Amino acid sequence: MSEESISAGLGTLREDSMVEVNYDELIPNNVDLSTDLRLKRALESWQPKFLDWWKVAGPADTREFEVYLRTAVGVDPKGWAKFDYLKMPEYRWGILLAPKEEGRMIPCGKHKGEPVWQEVPGEYRAMLRRLVVVQGDTEPASVEQQRYLSKTAPSLYDMRNLFQVNVEEGRHLWAMVYLLVKYFGRDGREEAEALLQRRSADADRPRILGAFNEETPDWLSFFMFTFFTDRDGKMQLESLAQSGFDPLSRSCRFMLTEEAHHMFVGETGIARVIQRTCDAMNEAGITNARDIEAVRNLGVIDLPTLQKKVNFHGSVSRDLFGSEVSTNAANAFNAGLKGRFGETKIDDDHQLEGAVYPVTRLVDGCFIDEDVPALSAINARLLDDYIKDCQGGIKRWNKVFEKAGIDFQITQPHKAFSRMIGEFADIFVTTDGEIISEQEWNQRKTEWLCTDEDNVYIQSLMNPCMKKGEYAGWIASPRIGINNQPGDFEYVKIG
Amino acid sequence: MIDFQTNPDSYKHWKLSFDGPIATLSMDVNPTATQFDGYELKLNSYDLSVDIELYDAVQRLRFEHPEVRAVVMNSAKEKVFCAGANIRMLAGATHAHKVNFCKFTNETRNSIEDASKNSQQRFLCAIRGTAAGGGYELALATDYIMMADDSNSAVSLPEVPLLAVLPGTGGLTRVVDKRKVRRDRADVFCTLEEGIRGQRAVTWRLVDEVVRGSKFEEAVKERALEMAASSYRPANAQGIELTPLVKxxxxxxxxxxxxxxxxxxxxxxxxxxxxxxxxxxxxxxxxxxxxxxxxxxxxxxxxxxxxxxxxxxxxxxxxxxxxxxxxxxxxxxxxxxxxxxxxxxxxxxxxxxxxxxxxxxxxxxxxxxxxxxxxxxxxxxxxxxxxxxxxxxxxxxxxxxxxxxxxxxxxxxxxxxxxxxxxxxxxxxxxxxxxxxxxxxxxxxxxxxxxxxxxxxxxxxxxxxxxxxxxxxxxxxxxxxxxxxxxxxxxxxxxxxxxRFAGPETMETKIFGRLSAWQNWIFQRPNAVSKKGALQLYGTGARPEYDLKRV
CATH class of the missing domain: 3.90.226.10 (2-enoyl-CoA Hydratase; Chain A, domain 1)
Structure with missing residues (x-):
């Protein structure tokens, strides 16, 4: 999977709708900032606070690093970004919306077929603001979670990718803040400030969603996070891209182009870890992937541990979808504020009155798929779509084993495994979907989730490798460089 | 379109007359001059059109007649003082109208008390015949209630036994809060269809005085003059005319x-x-x-x-x-x-x-x-x-x-x-x-x-x-x-x-809060308004069927 193919989503945009970013201003944008006094003033006062936040909560001790970053310069699918060395605090976080689709109609819910809203409908103000705030809150959260990772980067290439993800999450925060201050007046400005005041894992002011208060202590976690958790972000953006509130839809459509890179980082990161482990095993003549000690002696990540990381990040990320059966989600869909994944491509009435959707539930001790009203199963459906989407990447990982001749497969855990939210929050289930007692869970959970010992081992591998063209021993080099740069390219000039 | 502007020359239901410091406001409801179609205002029963005139009269008494120190409210009909709000009107009115109507009548009753309390324009109610429901509530708004002691005159709040609704114009509140009737007696009174007459009405504090029929007019005049004498209103003041509103x-x-x-x-x-x-x-x-x-x-x-x-x-x-x-x-x-x-x-x-x-x-x-x-x-x-x-x-x-x-x-x-x-x-x-x-x-x-x-x-x-x-x-x-x-x-x-109404409770807040809320609820309930409810069956001879569950 290349970045180009991931960004193909932009192909739906009309090619003649290229809008140039106005770089003459402090804030790059294609939203006519200079003529919108309220917005300009609100953002100009928010921007210094954002920079302060970046300094205290963004990548640590990297201020003078010159990083080979892409910056969004427009929304034309053919050339929306340019690459250059930048010091990160000088990154130009801007506001870019996918071009307006003339004649766009609300795709779902009770307002289906009505022209999309260009202003917030007062009736849905509170619901819409909540959606934007929750989405916005995840963006700075992940930057905070990844603050110290650059200190243990396995290469300059990976360090650069981390920073790229970080600055773009920052830009996504800008995108949500734009919506808040432009369309929600006073409360919007207050919420925009609050986004900078909450902190990941802060005891008093934590981020809103649980997964964004978990640690990202090592690079394996980072790759897993970008694969699994950022993919939740992608699914949320996909459904918000269907919003009847057009500015939200346009914001999210453009964010999706950037989000693709984040999943690329996760997918190829894990693929390179697998590649390196397989290569090392083959070199050492180890065929039994379960021989953890032997593999660890090679200084690479053993595959069962990798599976445990998948189990953890997969299930934590699934919790981000909320309760499978949810009145809030039904309301948001019915109001036309949030659609389903690929809403316009689904062949139904897009209103779902009387329709049903099968939701996996525990009934009399067995998992069965039970038809529930489709409106209230919006989250369940998005979660199913997400699990399918994850499977694509996992398949490509498994190809690596196949090619290397190592007998191992990464699998996704059962839907009910280790869930804190939704249908399965109160039960204990193995990765294979066997229902067990709490006691048994406590005895056996190290079969499926990393132990302290596993984590200590992973940490022991996290030694920085900052020479250009070189990679830490637990990860393979990428097949192609960013922007087709050669293998020994200096992605970050540490100076 | 309901118009609230009127003047004494156009009154259909009231007669306003003056005698020095005493004004007399006589209720003489014209049964056919109704606000809406479908009912007649028999027995001095009232609808909004009657109350619009009453409100106008009370306003004019204050602005046009500063010399008036006491107002006698009576009936021009012989056998009845006032039978209260018209039941057919209530049965036919939309819920919104009923609520608006009750609120307005309450505000008018309050303005009568306001005139007495703050302008020393005192109101005396002279009841001859029956004062039932809203009729007695009108009396309750005055300072002093006199009733003829004859076989015909009585005060009553028959809403509960007869209509399955509440007296909606402050009656319940004023009986216990203003007239300070003992609560058990009030309970008896409010469930007694025919009401209470004669000396017992005085003993129970429901009226201030009963006078034999032959002496009634004289006694009323005497009391009115006493009331007038105790008022500090200016002598010889000239009123101003409330000219028709331009709109x-x-x-x-x-x-x-x-x-x-x-x-x-x-x-x-x-x-x-x-x-x-x-x-x-x-x-x-x-x-x-x-x-x-x-x-x-x-x-x-x-x-x-x-x-x-x-x-x-x-x-x-x-x-x-x-x-x-x-x-x-x-x-x-x-x-x-x-x-x-x-x-x-x-x-x-x-x-x-x-x-x-x-x-x-x-x-x-x-x-x-x-x-x-x-x-x-x-x-x-x-x-x-x-x-x-x-x-x-x-x-x-x-x-x-x-x-x-x-x-x-x-x-x-x-x-x-x-x-x-x-x-x-x-x-x-x-x-x-x-x-x-x-x-x-x-x-x-x-x-x-x-x-x-x-x-x-x-x-x-x-x-x-x-x-x-x-x-x-x-x-x-x-x-x-x-x-x-x-x-x-x-x-x-x-x-x-x-x-809106934080802070202390007064008779007014009780009437507008507690009473109105209950009344609104009861007005919506089948026991009052369904086909077999009391409001609908009133006058047909059929007995209402109640849902017997207490809520």
Whole structure:
């Protein structure tokens, strides 16, 4: 999977709708900032606070690093970004919306077929603001979670990718803040400030969603996070891209182009870890992937541990979808504020009155798929779509084993495994979907989730490798460089 | 279209006569002159048309007849005093009309008590024949109830046994709270269809005096003269005429000289703008000059127009869920009138004007619509007009100037008006009610008396809800209106009524809160209004069928 193919989503945009970013201003944008006094003033006062936040909560001790970053310069699918060395605090976080689709109609819910809203409908103000705030809150959260990772980067290439993800999450925060201050007046400005005041894992002011208060202590976690958790972000953006509130839809459509890179980082990161482990095993003549000690002696990540990381990040990320059966989600869909994944491509009435959707539930001790009203199963459906989407990447990982001749497969855990939210929050289930007692869970959970010992081992591998063209021993080099740069390219000039 | 304007020459149901300090208000309901079709007003029963005239009479007694110190209320029909609200009318009316009707009749009863308490214009009720239901409630609003001691005269509240609704005009509350009837006796009384007559009515405190039929008229006159003698009302004062209101009604607007109402049918919003007079205050403004202007004297004129506009909106514009109050004009002019009226409280007319504003502001407090105030450049929320800000559910004040307009930024000016003369129905001022949890803020406001307070100052004092600037204004107000329009009107009515009247409880708050809430509930219940309910079956001889579960 290349970045180009991931960004193909932009192909739906009309090619003649290229809008140039106005770089003459402090804030790059294609939203006519200079003529919108309220917005300009609100953002100009928010921007210094954002920079302060970046300094205290963004990548640590990297201020003078010159990083080979892409910056969004427009929304034309053919050339929306340019690459250059930048010091990160000088990154130009801007506001870019996918071009307006003339004649766009609300795709779902009770307002289906009505022209999309260009202003917030007062009736849905509170619901819409909540959606934007929750989405916005995840963006700075992940930057905070990844603050110290650059200190243990396995290469300059990976360090650069981390920073790229970080600055773009920052830009996504800008995108949500734009919506808040432009369309929600006073409360919007207050919420925009609050986004900078909450902190990941802060005891008093934590981020809103649980997964964004978990640690990202090592690079394996980072790759897993970008694969699994950022993919939740992608699914949320996909459904918000269907919003009847057009500015939200346009914001999210453009964010999706950037989000693709984040999943690329996760997918190829894990693929390179697998590649390196397989290569090392083959070199050492180890065929039994379960021989953890032997593999660890090679200084690479053993595959069962990798599976445990998948189990953890997969299930934590699934919790981000909320309760499978949810009145809030039904309301948001019915109001036309949030659609389903690929809403316009689904062949139904897009209103779902009387329709049903099968939701996996525990009934009399067995998992069965039970038809529930489709409106209230919006989250369940998005979660199913997400699990399918994850499977694509996992398949490509498994190809690596196949090619290397190592007998191992990464699998996704059962839907009910280790869930804190939704249908399965109160039960204990193995990765294979066997229902067990709490006691048994406590005895056996190290079969499926990393132990302290596993984590200590992973940490022991996290030694920085900052020479250009070189990679830490637990990860393979990428097949192609960013922007087709050669293998020994200096992605970050540490100076 | 229900019109609240009338005058004694056009009364169909009442006769008003004068004899020195005594006025007599005789109820003589014309059975065929009804507000709506489908019923007759037999036995001095009433509908809204009867009450509109009563309200007019009470108003005119105060403004046109300062010499009147006692008002005798009686019936011109021989066998009946008043049979209360007409049952067929109630059975046929929409729920909204019933509620509006009850609220208005309650406000009129309160204005009778207000005349007695605050203007020493005393009311004496002379009951000959039966005073049933609303008829007895009318009597309860007066200071002194006399009843003929004959086989025919009785007072009763037969609603519960007969109609399965409550006496809706304060009867229950006044029986125990005002007349202080013992609760067990009140219980007996309120379930006794035929009511109570003679000496027992006095013993039970239901009336003040019974007099044998032959001596009744004489005794009434005697008591009325005694009452008149104890009043401090001015002798020899000349009233002013409440001339017909000038108003122009169109599909989406009502325009009076100083009040305009614009209705937006899409957003279901009425904007009520109160205008200051265009010409300045005459430099030689004197009480004499005010009398010469009579009903055109701005503080009185604008109050009458506002009162009429509110009643119009309540009864004729049921879909208009939100009222936005604005003011427009020269703040100094409003301030000058405000000061003049408050400084001349020794004059009966200036007193009446303040009391009329007090009643009108209470009427606004009690209006079951979402009420907002917009304070914009060019507005004049000064003195009594500033009270509008504290009557509404939320107020928005534009901070700074509008983008292209030359008008200076809006300010609010508090005067003595906000600190005493206009209490709410809970008996305390709107500011005291507003700052129930921070009484010191009332003092802080007082220390800024007569200052032009800009948005920042008003925000700091807590006088307004929000202060968006011109950039935010349109969006904030649009979203507010749209959001409000999406809520259940019933819930808004209930929520607003619960939030508006913090603080002490009075007879008025009990009537408008407790009684009205129960009555509204009962009016909706099958036991009253279903086909087999008591209201529907009344007069058919059939017995109502009740759902026997207690709720």
């Amino acid at each position: 122009e009604q169109q599909d989406n607007s009502v325009t009076y000289p100083y009040v305009s109402v614009e209705i937006d049918r899409i957003d279901r919003v009425a904007t009520v703008t109160v205008h200051a007079p265009e010409t300045g205050v005459p430099t030689d403004l004197s009480v004499e000059e005010a009398f010469a202007q009579g009903a055109d004297f701005w503080p009185l004129a604008v109050c009458r127009q506002l009162d009429d506009a509110i009643l119009h909106l309540r009864f004729n514009e049921l879909d208009t869920g939100t009222l936005i109050f604005k003011t427009c004009g020269n703040a100094d002019v409003v301030a000058a009138y405000d000061e003049f009226v408050l400084e001349n409280q020794s004059n009966w007319l200036m007193r009446e004007i303040v009391l009329y504003w007090r009643r009108t502001l209470k009427r606004i407090d009690l209006t079951s619509r979402t009420m907002l105030a917009y304070v914009e450049p060019g507005s004049c929320f000064v003195g009594v007009l500033a009270e509008l800000l504290f009557s509404v559910d939320r107020s928005y004040m534009l901070e700074g100037q509008l983008e292209d307009a030359g008008l200076p930024a809006a300010t609010i000016r508090l005067t003595a008006a906000s600190f005493g003369p206009y209490p709410m129905s809970n008996g305390i001022t709107r500011l005291k009610t507003r700052f129930l949890g921070e009484p010191e803020t009332v003092d802080a406001c007082k220390s800024r008396l007569s200052e032009n307070l800009n948005a920042q100052a008003c925000d700091a004092l807590g006088l307004v809800t929000y202060t968006p600037d011109f950039i935010d204004w349109d969006q904030e107000t649009r979203m507010l209106i749209e959001e409000r329009a999406s809520f259940s009107p019933d819930c808004l009515t209930g929520m607003e009524a619960n939030l």
